[in-house]
Every structure is written in structure tokens, then in C-alpha cells.
Amino acid sequence: MHKAYFNWSTGKDSALALYKTLQHKTYKIDLLVTTINKDFNRVSMHGLRNELLYAQVKSIGIPLKTIAFSAKVTMDDYSEIMEENMSSLVLENYTHSVFGDIFLEDLKKYRDTKLTQVGIKGVYPLWKKDTKHIINEFLNLGFKAITVCVNATLLGKEFVGRIIDEQFLEELPESVDVCGENGEFHTFVFDGPLFSKPIPFKIGEKVLRSYTLNENDKDSNHNSTDQEMKSFNTYFWYCDLALE
Structure with a gap:
């Protein structure tokens, strides 16, 4: 059994990939790794409060390692911090790193390149699977999720703060992937x-925020692909959740 850490995003693809990895017993997952924004105490990209991340981890029962970045992290700083953290995991005898990515080739290539530099191999349990099959499997297994961020150029305010269910999927525009794999949500x-028990939360305000990234920001954001970048200099709806 290979010693592996899991890259935990707090979202649905991550949850299904972790579930599948734990079921197959090929990898020993004894650590979750999440990147956070230290200036706002929130999970990177998702904008989720850290308290909800910690509640998830407690319910899952696997230890967490957070990697913190400032909101204005440069490409050089990002690369240095990630390399330091991955190198420290190698010293702890981790040989594999598991992700929930599905079909974004450039993102996978980026991850594998960086991992190879420190001697770790990437693992992708959902890779190249049909996203409609993935979301149906997710729901059929009894997982429950709510949208916390949507790209406002592709989805309206009514799609943020929504439970992922059949009605939500039916209302998505045809151009939007049902798993939001292109960064739609x-x-x-x-x-x-x-989870040993559900995570209790309450829904707060919905806020529209705009972002403009320079080239360094784009290069330093490991969760963003070329396709996402084309629509990233735009607006996003966020739904603030709080732990009850």
C-alpha cells in the first residue's frame, strides 16, 4: 500500500475522489492537504470559511495540513512555498498525491510536472470519466453539496447557495459542465x-466580487487553467456560509 496524501478542496469532486481512493485500498490516505488564503481565513478558490473546512476534516477523521498563501501571492512565492511543503511531505515518506481532477489536461500536466520535481507521483481517480456519470454517482452515494461560488459570466445569482440536486442540474445551461470542471462553479x-455526521451550516449573504489577474497571478494559481483564465478577469458570485 502506497503512502499518499489527498488534496482536499472541500468540494464534490474532491469528496468523490477521496471516497473512491479509500474504498480501493491501493493507497494509504492519512493526510488531507488544503490551500488557504491567510489574509481572509478562507479556502483558496472556493472562498469558504476555514471553520467549515475544519468541521469537514473532523467529521472525516483524517488529519489536515494547510498551506497558506497571501491574497497577493506572486508566482515565485507560490512556487517556493509549494515546493517546500511537498519536499517536507517526501521526508515523511509520502510517495503519491491524489487529486479530484477530471479532464483538464493542462492542469494535470502542471501538477505532474511539479510533483515529479520532488519525487511524488500524481493519482487521479476520476480522470477522463464522464462528468454526468460522476455527478450521478456522487448523488446516488448520498453526498450532499451546496454551491459557494459561481462564475457570474456563465451563471446567475440564483445558482449560488443552491443545493446540488436533479433540479439544479436540469437548470444548468448546456454550455456549463455538470461538475463545473471548467471553473463554472x-x-x-x-x-x-x-462523514461521521453532517456539517451544520447557515447561509449568509450573496456577494458579487470582481477580479483582475496579472500574468504572475495566473501562473501562481495552481487551480486555474488556460480555459478558466479566459473568463477569470470578470465577476463571481459568492455565498457566505457559516458554521452553526
Whole structure:
């Protein structure tokens, strides 16, 4: 059994990939790794409060390692911090790193290149699987998730703060991937077979925020692909969740 850490995003693809990895017993997952924004105490990209991340981890029962970045992290700083953290995991005898990516070739290539530099191999349990099959499997297993961020150029305010269910999927425009794999939306998983108990939360305000990235920002953001970048200099709806 290979010693591996899991890259935990707090969202649905991450949850399903972790579930599958734990079921197959090929990898020993004894650590979750999450990147956070230290200036706002929130999970990177998803904008989720750290308290909800910690509640997830407690319910899952696997230790967490956070990697903190400032909101204005440069490409050089990002690369240095990530390399330091991955190198420290190698010293702890981790040989594999597991992700929930599905079909973004450039993102996978980026991850594998960086991992190879420190001697770690990437693992992708959901890779190249049909996203409609993935979301149906996610729901059929009993997972529950809510959208916490949507790209406002692709989805309206009514899509943020929504539970992922059949009605939500039916209302998505045809141009939007049902798993949001192109960055159309991000989610928070609050219940399912991974959890010892559901995560209690309350829905707060919905806020429209704009972002403009320079080239250094684009290069330093490991969760963003060329396709996402084309629509990143725009607006995003966020739904603020708080732990009850």
C-alpha cells in the first residue's frame, strides 16, 4: 500500500475522489492537504470559511495540513512555498498525491510536472470519466453539496447557495459542465458516506466580487487553467456560509 496524501478542496469532486481512493485500498490516505488564503481565513478558490473546512476534516477523521498563501501571492512565492511543503511531505515518506481532477489536461500536466520535481507521483481517480456519470454517482452515494461560488459570466445569482440536486442540474445551461470542471462553479460538501455526521451550516449573504489577474497571478494559481483564465478577469458570485 502506497503512502499518499489527498488534496482536499472541500468540494464534490474532491469528496468523490477521496471516497473512491479509500474504498480501493491501493493507497494509504492519512493526510488531507488544503490551500488557504491567510489574509481572509478562507479556502483558496472556493472562498469558504476555514471553520467549515475544519468541521469537514473532523467529521472525516483524517488529519489536515494547510498551506497558506497571501491574497497577493506572486508566482515565485507560490512556487517556493509549494515546493517546500511537498519536499517536507517526501521526508515523511509520502510517495503519491491524489487529486479530484477530471479532464483538464493542462492542469494535470502542471501538477505532474511539479510533483515529479520532488519525487511524488500524481493519482487521479476520476480522470477522463464522464462528468454526468460522476455527478450521478456522487448523488446516488448520498453526498450532499451546496454551491459557494459561481462564475457570474456563465451563471446567475440564483445558482449560488443552491443545493446540488436533479433540479439544479436540469437548470444548468448546456454550455456549463455538470461538475463545473471548467471553473463554472465550486461547492461545499456537507454530508455523505465520508462523514461521521453532517456539517451544520447557515447561509449568509450573496456577494458579487470582481477580479483582475496579472500574468504572475495566473501562473501562481495552481487551480486555474488556460480555459478558466479566459473568463477569470470578470465577476463571481459568492455565498457566505457559516458554521452553526
